[in-house]
Amino acid sequence: MTSTSKRQRLTAALFVLFFAILAGLTFFSSTLETMTLPKVVTEKLTSKSLVHQVKGSGVLTPRKQVDLLNETGSKIVKVHVKENAEVKKGQKLVTFDSSDQDDQIDQEETALKKQKLNREILEEDMLNALIGGDEQVIAKAERALELDNMDLELAQKKLNKLRKEKVDKQTLTAPFDGKITKITAEDSMAASQGGTILTLMDSGKGFEFSFAVESDNTALFEIGSKVSVRLQKDNTLVNGVIEEIKAASQESSEEDSSDKSSYQVVVSVSDDGIKGGEQVSLDIKKESNEKGYVLPKKWVHKDTTGSYVFVIEEKKSSLGNTFNARKAYIVTGDSTEDEVVAVSGLSPDDEIIIESSEPLQEGNRIRVY
Numbered sequence: 504m505t506s507t508s509k510r511q512r513l514t515a516a517l518f519v520l521f522f523a524i525l526a527g528l529t530f531f532s533s534t535l536e537t538m539t540l541p542k543v544v545t546e547k548l549t550s551k552s553l554v555h556q557v558k559g560s561g562v563l564t565p566r567k568q569v570d571l572l573n574e575t576g577s578k579i580v581k582v583h584v585k586e587n588a589e590v591k592k593g594q595k596l597v598t599f600d601s602s603d604q605d606d607q608i609d610q611e612e613t614a615l616k617k618q619k620l621n622r623e624i625l626e627e628d629m630l631n632a633l634i635g636g637d638e639q640v641i642a643k644a645e646r647a648l649e650l651d652n653m654d655l656e657l658a659q660k661k662l663n664k665l666r667k668e669k670v671d672k673q674t675l676t677a678p679f680d681g682k683i684t685k686i687t688a689e690d691s692m693a694a695s696q697g698g699t700i701l702t703l704m705d706s707g708k709g710f711e712f713s714f715a716v717e718s719d720n721t722a723l724f725e726i727g728s729k730v731s732v733r734l735q736k737d738n739t740l741v742n743g744v745i746e747e748i749k750a751a752s753q754e755s756s757e758e759d760s761s762d763k764s765s766y767q768v769v770v771s772v773s774d775d776g777i778k779g780g781e782q783v784s785l786d787i788k789k790e791s792n793e794k795g796y797v798l799p800k801k802w803v804h805k806d807t808t809g810s811y812v813f814v815i816e817e818k819k820s821s822l823g824n825t826f827n828a829r830k831a832y833i834v835t836g837d838s839t840e841d842e843v844v845a846v847s848g849l850s851p852d853d854e855i856i857i858e859s860s861e862p863l864q865e866g867n868r869i870r871v872y
Contacts, residue, residue, distance in 0.1 A: 540870040543828070544858040545815055548851060553791040553837055553844050557720050559768065560784040561712030566771060567705035568684065575599065575672050576696030579688050586686050587778075589706070590677045597675040597688070597700055604669040611662045618658055622651050681705045684779070709773035712783055715751060715765050723789050724748055724768055732772050735782040741774040743785065793837040795844040802857055803835070803843060810835050812849075813856040813863055815871065826871055828856060828863045 573579070577599035584596050629644040685702040716724070724745050732743040747769040770785065802812050809832050816829040833848030856863065863869070 540868050541828075541859050541861040541863060542872050543813075543815075543856045543860070543863075543869045544872050545854040546857050547854055548796050548849060551797050553793065553797045553839065553842055554788055555720065555723055555791065555839055556786070556788045557716055557723050558784065558786050559714030559716070559770075560782070561714050563710040563712050563772060563777060563779055563781045563783055565684070565704040565779055566708035566711045568702060569678070569705075570699040570702050571596070571675060571678075573599075573688075573696060573698050573700050576698075577601070577603070577672065579690065579692045579700070581690050582686060582688060582701070584683050584686070584701070586683055588683045590681060590683060590703070592677055592679050594677045595674050596677055596683075599673055599675070601669050601673040604665065604672065608662065608665050608669065611658065611665055615655075615658050615662060618651070618655055622648075622655065625651050675700065677703060679703075679705055680707060704779070709771050710777055710779055711746065711769055711771045713767050713769045716768055717765055721748060721766050723787050730770060730785055730787060732770065732783050732785050734777075735784060741772055741777070743770045743772045745769075746771045791837045791844065793844050793846065795836060795846040796849050797842050798845050798855070799857075800838070800841055800843050802855055803833070803845075808832060812845075813859075814849075815854045815856065815869070826869050828859075828865065828867045828869050830865050 580598045580600050582597050584590060584594075590596065625644070625647050629641075629648055632640040632644040681703045683701055684704045686700070687698075687702075688700045726745050726748060728745050730743045730745060731740045733740055745768065747767075749767050749769070751765050751767045772783065798812065803810050804812065811830040811832045813828045814831045816827045818825045818827065831848055831853065833845040836844040836846040838844065856869070859869070
């Protein structure tokens with residue numbers, strides 16, 4: 504082999520070795536650079552519906568409950584019912600002392616008897632006047648009888664009124680079918696005028712509870728719609744009905760100076776086993792009709808242009824593929840407290856960057872973990 508041939512082979516070997524070292528250094532430097540890039544975690548888009556969910560809880564209380572009062576202040580003679588007793592409309596509940604009314608009635612009855620005796624005298628005077636034939640005397644006797652008739656009629660009306668008042672005030676009766684929930688008086692008890700004697704619940708009205716919701720969630724409720732209510736004591740479900748949705752003021756906190764409106768949802772519950780005072784809850788879910796990709800709100804960022812998410816943009820080269828962070832601007836729609844619908848701006852192949860070891864900027868090279 505000639506020296507020229509040896510030199511050519513050596514040159515070729517050195518040339519190959521040079522490029523091998525150069526490629527190795529390039530690869531090493533690229534690998535080293537990649538290790539210093541921000542590390543990100545991604546997630547593929549999945550198709551699902553945005554679900555609105557509202558939970559509420561409360562204590563069942565009677566829908567209609569009234570305090571029955573001692574309107575006259577009379578002494579209570581007897582309470583005829585017990586707590587938790589079922590009563591019918593018109594049923595006697597309490598008997599009061601009627602001695603004051605009895606005295607007034609006796610006085611009026613005596614006065615009426617006297618007036619009737621006096622009437623006999625006036626009738627005799629009228630008879631004598633007619634016999635005497637004196638027209639002036641007859642006219643005077645007639646006027647006396649007419650005035651007496653008027654007084655007698657008024658006295659009878661007053662007596663009838665007193666007797667009726669005695670009947671009305673001597674007993675307290677149930678104004679409707681219901682259940683005695685509380686008794687605050689007892690037999691032979693002197694009660695003050697206007698004081699509560701007992702509390703009566705209207706059995707036909709059932710029970711209710713209420714809870715607060717934010718104004719954004721009122722669309723989940725419709726007056727008259729049926730809902731399932733869970734009794735906490737035994738985890739059973741009973742039927743409920745949305746009875747009322749009323750606005751309630753909500754004071755803004757120091758951290759949030761904007762005023763937020765809330766609503767009070769009233770739910771009625773009817774079931775034979777309910778007594779009142781039970782802890783209850785409900786859980787209402789409703790899917791949104793808006794189409795798009797459902798994203799956690801923590802993935803969504805904002806700038807002066809609008810709302811966006813970071814997606815991965817892959818660039819292919821002979822030295823290997825590289826990955827960059829790209830802002831994908833989206834149009835948002837329906838939302839819940841934690842999620843929002845991206846109506847447009849994303850495609851099914853997009854991979855969303857959900858975590859990053861460092862804050863990202865548009866076009867940053869990244870390392871996918």
